[in-house]
Amino acid sequence: MSDDSFITFRVVDNFLNGYGLRWNPLERVQVYTHPLWLFLLIPIQWVVREISISAYLLSYLCGILFISVYYFTFSKFRNGFGLIAVALGVFFSSRTFIDYNTSGLENSLSFLLLLLFEIKFCCLYLNSKPENVKIDSYKNRIF
Numbered sequence: 001m002s003d004d005s006f007i008t009f010r011v012v013d014n015f016l017n018g019y020g021l022r023w024n025p026l027e028r029v030q031v032y033t034h035p036l037w038l039f040l041l042i043p044i045q046w047v048v049r050e051i052s053i054s055a056y057l058l059s060y061l062c063g064i065l066f067i068s069v070y071y072f073t074f075s076k077f078r079n080g081f082g083l084i085a086v087a088l089g090v091f092f093s094s095r096t097f098i099d100y101n102t103s104g105l106e107n108s109l110s111f112l113l114l115l116l117f118e119i120k121f122c123c124l125y126l127n128s129k130p131e132n133v134k135i136d137s138y139k140n141r142i143f
Contacts, residue, residue, distance in 0.1 A: 001052060005104035007031055009051045012041055037106035055104035062108035063101045066115055067091075073119055 011021055011032050019025040021032065032038045037058075044054040070087065074080045091097050100107040 001055070002103040002105050005055060008034070008038055008041065009055070009104075011038065012045050012051060015042060016046055034106040034109075037109050040109070052104065056102065059102055059104060059108045062112050066108065066112045069112070069115055069119070 010023060014023070014025060015021050020028075021030065021038070023029050023031040041054060041058055044058055045051055048054045048057065067088070071084055074084050077083065101111070
């Protein structure tokens with residue numbers, strides 16, 4: 001757990017106890033910097049009732065979704081399995097990638113959103129070229 005994650009944990013706790021999205025119950029100060037992560041963490045915390053387990057579950061879920069989207073997207077390319085193996089090897093050999101994905105912070109969600117944006121951008125870019133007529137059928141298979 002990172003110390004910055006405890007700021008989010010306190011805001012989630014205050015929200016679930018009826019005080020709103022704030023640091024101190026009587027002061028209206030927005031202390032969270034990642035609203036999507038916060039709003040995804042609130043229902044998990046409400047069900048699980050243990051904030052650290054909730055953050056780990058959400059981090060692992062986003063990490064698994066990242067790897068799944070990466071795998072299923074790039075497995076459609078020629079030599080895609082080689083690229084997947086190399087990329088996953090690089091991801092899992094990076095201590096920074098592992099630490100930030102399991103720290104209780106929003107990094108795993110950020111990685112997932114960046115990957116989805118990159119896939120969408122590449123599909124739009126390839127589709128806008130006039131010489132790529134076959135891309136439409138490929139894009140429809142991905143999305």
